Amino acid sequence: GRLPLQDKVAIVTGAGSGIGRASALALARGGANVCLLDLNDNRTEEVEKEIRELGRESEFYDVDVSDPERVRKAIESAAGRFGRIDVVFANAGINGTLAPIEDLTPEAWDETLSTNLKGTFLTFKYAVPHMKKTGGSIIVTASVNGSRKFSGFGMSAYSASKAGQVAFAKMAALELARYKIRVNVICPGAIETNIGENTERTKEVDKIRIPVEYPEGDQPLERGPGRPEQVADLVFFLASERSSRISGTEIFIDGAETLL
């Protein structure tokens, strides 16, 4: 039979690792050809290879999502090569530097906001012109930190970037409805990925004390972090026509963590 994403073309940012990698593979298994945007890193070439082995087309583009020209060129060449764009997963993101507000440098603030928030805007900006005729689905990875839960001291820049992504995506869902482009946000709790690799954490962060007990990140459904493949199932659903009436929403994938 026909696969749910047969002949569709997807763009995934941050596709070399974690949630992006698992989702790119899930979209490919569902029939899509997948363009992979990430920083130059042979991890992403591995994903490209895996997708080709699944019998789908895939192309890796070396892109810093905060760089307008790189994003524009990559998306244009992807649209040129594959002829269309149906699904976009704006997922690239970093924790950045975790520091108390008075120690957080303006440069560190900019790095987090440029990657997570400006990167999301740029991905939309350059993909939307290619989706207008056919419609499609755009999915954004925010976080529980974007609206419901502000855990982990030192995450002010990160949380601001994630909240910005949520607001941006909701505005986009309204604006892009005229093109039949759906826009949804996923808000994961802790997921086992490589995001800790490049996280900087100042000593001062560990000294922050507040006068109440600070909740740990336990997820009632199951101990420990979730798996990227569990997030990929949600991304797949939102990418497919099975979610054809869903737009402008935030979906939490956090094992009920934010109800505590």
Ligand code: NAD
């Ligand atoms: P990850 O580090 O495993 O993967 C992120 C990928 O994004 C990496 O391949 C990295 O190279 C890429 N990337 C980073 N900066 C980039 C840039 N400027 N341009 C292009 N690519 C860039 O982490 P992950 O956990 O899979 O993160 C994916 C998204 O999930 C992020 O937006 C993150 O904020 C969000 N998130 C993660 C968790 C978690 O617990 N892991 C929880 C909530 C939200």
